[in-house]
Amino acid sequence: MNKGPFGGTGCLDEIGRSEPNGQPSNNRRAREDGVETMQFSEGPELKIQAEGPTLGAAFAEAALAMIGLVTDPAAIRLEETIEIDCDAPSAEQLLVKWLDAVVYEMKARGMIFGVFKVDTDGFQLHAEASGEHVPQERQGPAIRLKGATLKGLAVSEDLEDEWRVECTVDFDRA
Numbered sequence: 122m123n124k125g126p127f128g129g130t131g132c133l134d135e136i137g138r139s140e141p142n143g144q145p146s147n148n149r150r151a152r153e154d155g156v157e158t159m160q161f162s163e164g165p166e167l168k169i170q171a172e173g174p175t176l177g178a179a180f181a182e183a184a185l186a187m188i189g190l191v192t193d194p195a196a197i198r199l200e201e202t203i204e205i206d207c208d209a210p211s212a213e214q215l216l217v218k219w220l221d222a223v224v225y226e227m228k229a230r231g232m233i234f235g236v237f238k239v240d241t242d243g244f245q246l247h248a249e250a251s252g253e254h255v256p257q258e259r260q261g262p263a264i265r266l267k268g269a270t271l272k273g274l275a276v277s278e279d280l281e282d283e284w285r286v287e288c289t290v291d292f293d294r295a
Contacts, residue, residue: 167290168273169220172283176276177239179284180216180246184223184237187266187290197235198253208245212276215244216286220269223250227266231255267291 169186173179188194205222209215219239227233234252241247272289279285 165292166272167292168287169290170285170287172285174283176212176241176284177246179286180219180241181237181239181248183216183286183288184220184234187220187223188234190292191266192233194235197233199236199251200253201232202249202251203230205248205250206246211244213274215241215246216276216288217269217271217274219246219248220288220290224266224268226250265293267293
């Protein structure tokens with residue numbers, strides 16, 4: 122995994138296609154960018170794994186990993202910054218609410234985000250998301266994010282004060 126802007130790392134595992142004959146492929150392969158992909162016949166899903174020196178940094182990296190499915194986050198112009206707030210009864214549920222809030226704001230505002238600043242206080246989150254409005258003629262990417270799921274959900278802190286987050290995101294192919 123590569124270092125992200127918040128000192129953390131994020132990667133994606135795509136799961137969700139079957140072979141042309143409809144049978145599950147369960148194949149694992151590395152793409153040119155070094156990200157491994159895995160395929161199952163359960164439907165389009167994306168496993169996100171991210172790490173960071175704080176929980177907020179790990180959440181920011183998870184959002185960037187999710188955005189990376191749609192476009193290169195580094196190519197997004199930082200024209201507008203919005204605020205996102207959410208809370209949940211646990212860190213795991215907060216991760217799902219956070220990623221769902223990012224997807225919601227993208228759809229509602231017609232934006233794509235390339236930078237996230239995330240602060241957490243217990244199970245409360247405050248974030249700033251910066252990005253650009255996507256003109257109507259550029260909307261409709263090959264992949265549309267639907268939201269985070271509870272599948273594969275994990276949030277942990279290791280002995281070296283590194284946070285690791287994982288979850289699965291549903292998406293549609295256009």
